Amino acid sequence: MFVASSEFVTAAISQSEAIGFPDVARVFVEHPIQDRTDAEMVAIADAAFPQILAAICASN
Numbered sequence: 001m002f003v004a005s006s007e008f009v010t011a012a013i014s015q016s017e018a019i020g021f022p023d024v025a026r027v028f029v030e031h032p033i034q035d036r037t038d039a040e041m042v043a044i045a046d047a048a049f050p051q052i053l054a055a056i057c058a059s060n
Contacts, residue, residue, distance in 0.1 A: 001025035025055035
């Protein structure tokens, strides 16, 4: 599974398909990431955590 910011949805999907992982779990978070405060990054991580955990724990 991977995490990327929402700005890179199309590129991330294309790249995962190109390297042979078309069905890999993906979690997209708010963009931009650069220049976020620590508190903002914690909030983004907290919001994404349930999706990330679910993707890691899912059986394929």
